Amino acid sequence: MLSELAPNHYFSGVALTRDLADDLHSFPSSVSSEEIWEKTVETIARIPEIIATWILEYLPDSQNFRLLALHGPSSFQIPETVSKYSLPCYHVVDSNMIFEMNLVGEDSFFSPLTQVLSEKNSIMYLGYPIRSDIGTVIGVIGMVVEDKFKHKFKNLKLIDVIADQLSQELIRFKNQNLIAETLNTAAFVKHSLAELFRLLSSTTNNLTEICRNYLQTGTKLFGLPLGLIASKIGDDWEYSLVEGNVHGIYEGQKFSHVESKFLSGSAVPSAIILKEISLASEGNVREHLLEVGVSSLMEFSLRVHNQTIAILGFYGLKNQTIQSVELFQKVFELMGIGLANQIEKHNINLLSKIVFLEKDSSNTR
Structure with missing residues (x-):
């Protein structure tokens, strides 16, 4: 003591x-x-x-x-x-x-x-x-x-x-x-809204050009190196447009409905984001994407006339994660809704490389 x-x-x-x-x-x-x-x-x-x-x-x-x-x-x-x-x-x-x-x-x-x-x-x-x-x-x-x-x-x-x-x-x-995060968020929102306004204000009638502009803008906004538009063709799918030079992913690549594993297919437009693909989530990701090292993803169902006609997606590679999930989701959903509206506005059912809308079975009889 x-x-x-x-x-x-x-x-x-x-x-x-x-x-x-x-x-x-x-x-x-x-x-x-x-x-x-x-x-x-x-x-x-x-x-x-x-x-x-x-x-x-x-x-x-x-x-x-x-x-x-x-x-x-x-x-x-x-x-x-x-x-x-x-x-x-x-x-x-x-x-x-x-x-x-x-x-x-x-x-x-x-x-x-x-x-x-x-x-x-x-x-x-x-x-x-x-x-x-x-x-x-x-x-x-x-x-x-x-x-x-x-x-x-x-x-x-x-x-x-x-x-x-x-x-x-x-x-x-x-x-x-x-404070830094708030300023960065404000800057990102301001830049995102400006980019979305630019996309929606486009006067081109070329649907391929419109879609490619969305892909190029998305890869830059979200900092993800791979952007895809997968179109539904009958019961199967194909990558109609690819933004990003990733070996093993190419335009015209087809895969079956069983292989599709798209995460977003609900009637209510909403983005599905996997900030980091883990062993638990690999079952929901296409095998060929896992093979090229996709480590995170954002997918949004493009719906026209109440049908899912395509999927807009952006993907991280080689252990790249998505940091601002909540913020990215809002911007991504606005982008997807805007693209779907532009497709519907142009009322284009068939494009040389992109098949968006299935023909009504009544037209084929």
């Missing part, structure tokens, strides 16, 4: 405490957030018995953590984005309190740290919440320490000061990102 109250070399007025405090107040205002994260974990790591430490931003919408900084042995790594329940840091979020646990038997991320200790001592996890100005957890300071963590309560007082400073910085960081 007396040893806890007595001055020690961790918290004497001339030793580590003052040095660490100086570190905390030494960041100039011009330093970026990324530098502050790195310098902070370096500061925390100077506390004896701390083997590794990291800072995570909590992303409640996706139930993930995003790694901001990590300090520890090179063998110890945490992915840039990690699901909430993959780390014991989730206990900190759920309880809004400091959390500790013994890591004996824990594999996953922590097994490399057991090799750092010269003796076979067990190691512990300590998690400290970074709270917003209304008290919700917006981040976590994670630490792996030796089980005989000396002066834990005094050390946690220092971590508390660090957490307060990180809270201010993380709030500023989130606000900056929100």
Whole structure:
């Protein structure tokens, strides 16, 4: 008990405490957030018995953590984005309190740290919440320490000061990102509406040219390298127009109704977006698209006279994901509705390369 109250070399007025405090107040205002994260974990790591430490931003919408900084042995790594329940840091979020646990038997991320200790001592996890100005957890300071963590309560007082400073910085960081995202969204919406107006204002009567303009515009707007219009021909389909030089996908390529696997076929016009094609969703994607490395997709059914006559689609390749699903969906749906209306306005049933409308069976009798 007396040893806890007595001055020690961790918290004497001339030793580590003052040095660490100086570190905390030494960041100039011009330093970026990324530098502050790195310098902070370096500061925390100077506390004896701390083997590794990291800072995570909590992303409640996706139930993930995003790694901001990590300090520890090179063998110890945490992915840039990690699901909430993959780390014991989730206990900190759920309880809004400091959390500790013994890591004996824990594999996953922590097994490399057991090799750092010269003796076979067990190691512990300590998690400290970074709270917003209304008290919700917006981040976590994670630490792996030796089980005989000396002066834990005094050390946690220092971590508390660090957490307060990180809270201010993380709030500023989130606000900056929100402002940047809002500005980017506004710019994208403005540009998208201008492009849609340009497409709808086209005076050409060449339906192939109209469709190709939509494909070219879509690939640029959404940043996806492959655009397709697949037309229904009888019971089968073909790629009537292809935008993007992708080996294995070409105009005139035919595939059966069984192979089609189009995700959008409802009577209500709506876009279907797979931001990332996973093993679970591969069954809904055409095999030849998987073979060329399609990793994300956007598809919209073009309906004329209450019939699905074609599919407008844009596709990412080689692990490319779709970031702004909600925003892209609205713009994409407007684009698809606009193209369907232009097809209906031109009332063209048959084009040299594109068959959009099936002839009524009554006309063939």
